[in-house]
Amino acid sequence: MLEGKTVLLGVSGSIAAYKTAYLASALKKLKADVHVLMTPNAVNFINPITFEELTGNKCLVDTFDRNFEYSVEHVSLAKKADVVMIAPASANVIGKIAHGIADDMLTTTVMACGCKKIIAPAMNTRMFENPIVQDNINTLKKYGYEVISPAVGYLACGDTGAGKMPEPELLLEYILQEAACDKDMKGLKVLVTAGPTKEMIDPVRYITNHSTGKMGYAIARVCARRGAEVTLVSGQTALKAPEFVHTVWITSAKEMFNEVIARAEDQDIIIKAAAVADYRPKQISSEKIKKENAQTGQEEEKILALERTGDILAYLGEYKRAGQFLCGFAMETQNLLENARRKLEKKHLDMIVANSLREEGAGFGGDTNVATLVTEDEEVSLGKMSKEETAAHILDKILAQMKSRGRED
Numbered sequence: 458m459l460e461g462k463t464v465l466l467g468v469s470g471s472i473a474a475y476k477t478a479y480l481a482s483a484l485k486k487l488k489a490d491v492h493v494l495m496t497p498n499a500v501n502f503i504n505p506i507t508f509e510e511l512t513g514n515k516c517l518v519d520t521f522d523r524n525f526e527y528s529v530e531h532v533s534l535a536k537k538a539d540v541v542m543i544a545p546a547s548a549n550v551i552g553k554i555a556h557g558i559a560d561d562m563l564t565t566t567v568m569a570c571g572c573k574k575i576i577a578p579a580m581n582t583r584m585f586e587n588p589i590v591q592d593n594i595n596t597l598k599k600y601g602y603e604v605i606s607p608a609v610g611y612l613a614c615g616d617t618g619a620g621k622m623p624e625p626e627l628l629l630e631y632i633l634q635e636a637a638c639d640k641d642m643k644g645l646k647v648l649v650t651a652g653p654t655k656e657m658i659d660p661v662r663y664i665t666n667h668s669t670g671k672m673g674y675a676i677a678r679v680c681a682r683r684g685a686e687v688t689l690v691s692g693q694t695a696l697k698a699p700e701f702v703h704t705v706w707i708t709s710a711k712e713m714f715n716e717v718i719a720r721a722e723d724q725d726i727i728i729k730a731a732a733v734a735d736y737r738p739k740q741i742s743s744e745k746i747k748k749e750n751a752q753t754g755q756e757e758e759k760i761l762a763l764e765r766t767g768d769i770l771a772y773l774g775e776y777k778r779a780g781q782f783l784c785g786f787a788m789e790t791q792n793l794l795e796n797a798r799r800k801l802e803k804k805h806l807d808m809i810v811a812n813s814l815r816e817e818g819a820g821f822g823g824d825t826n827v828a829t830l831v832t833e834d835e836e837v838s839l840g841k842m843s844k845e846e847t848a849a850h851i852l853d854k855i856l857a858q859m860k861s862r863g864r865e866d
């Protein structure tokens with residue numbers, strides 16, 4: 458995902474430095490060329506050899522105690538960097554960069570970098586809240602640095618408050634957002650739906666399905682990485698809301714209907730990956746339904762009357778504005794392509810992503826999918842691949858379709 462990308466990690470003196478080792482390792486697994494620069498203080502918290510082993514690159518500590526090659530290396534590194542992250546960023550390093558002080562390998566390199574620079578402050582709460590530090594952070598923001606808010610929690614010094622460096626997974630998201638994809642969706646507004654809906658029967662029970670939301674969340678994440686402005690309307694899932702995406706939570710099909718329709722007009726692309734209930738109980742009992750009949754006291758068979766929910770996608774297809782791209786999903790157990798094509802036509806869609814529950818590697822919950830992209834005149838089968846890769850192919854196809862449609866208009 459980061460093949461061919463150069464990531465510079467700046468590490469300054471803070472106990473959180475050990476977390477950067479996890480980040481360096483995760484970046485390396487995604488095939489980035491990772492270079493770590495440490496302040497002289499940082500080596501008191503973690504040994505440069507750790508980073509050298511993890512990245513396969515020399516860890517650069519300072520400009521003056523090394524040979525000539527290293528003193529020019531920081532400039533060539535600065536030139537080829539795609540993104541720089543300083544994590545942990547101490548109050549000292551923040552202050553120095555904010556005031557143009559470049560007196561070691563890390564600060565001189567950052568000064569020479571033209572790419573995006575991301576700062577993850579990590580320090581004691583009282584230091585973080587100090588107005589001088591806050592002023593310095595604002596100065597960095599003013600110059601286009603992205604500053605990640607520190608997490609709130611128990612700090613190594615024993616205090617509780619803001620100042621903890623966020624976990625490496627979150628730091629990685631910021632780097633991926635910056636460097637993983639070309640921004641070929643910049644300027645586009647995309648609405649994605651994901652996850653299951655829940656239809657209440659009584660205060661205790663509900664009807665739902667096996668959707669975990671993974672496919673829709675992957676689409677939302679990849680859209681954001683490609684520069685789109687993304688809204689995710691999601692049913693209740695066990696997943697964390699994706700970063701850089703505006704997430705709206707819903708429970709029932711009706712709530713999803715209302716939230717999607719309220720935002721539909723504005724969107725350039727709508728992708729409906731949610732597993733929306735087609736039916737809901739005709740009546741929701743306000744009390745828990747008992748096994749026994751209230752009059753006879755006998756246990757009885759129950760028949761649950763169901764009514765149709767509003768079909769969101771069909772509604773969107775009917776009222777679609779010119780130029781809007783509508784993509785549905787069809788999960789089937791038989792006659793995959795016939796059923797998918799029928800839905801494409803009936804709901805006036807531009808594309809439908811068909812996947813079969815019978816196919817190994819497709820379906821609910823897993824991290825892979827096996828999908829076929831069905832458009833008016835084509836069926837493109839994607840092999841088994843991760844949901845993020847499937848998302849990338851879906852988006853490539855949508856952009857290609859929109860482009861060729863633009864040419865026809």
Ligand code: CTP
Nearest residue numbers: 729730731733734766767768769770785786800
């Ligand atoms: N969908 C929707 N609103 C509904 C039901 C489904 O927007 N009330 C969307 C889903 O998000 C998905 C597509 O429609 O993109 C699925 O089509 P659908 O015909 O509803 O398929 P199933 O729900 O699987 O129903 P069936 O196969 O029984 O026709």
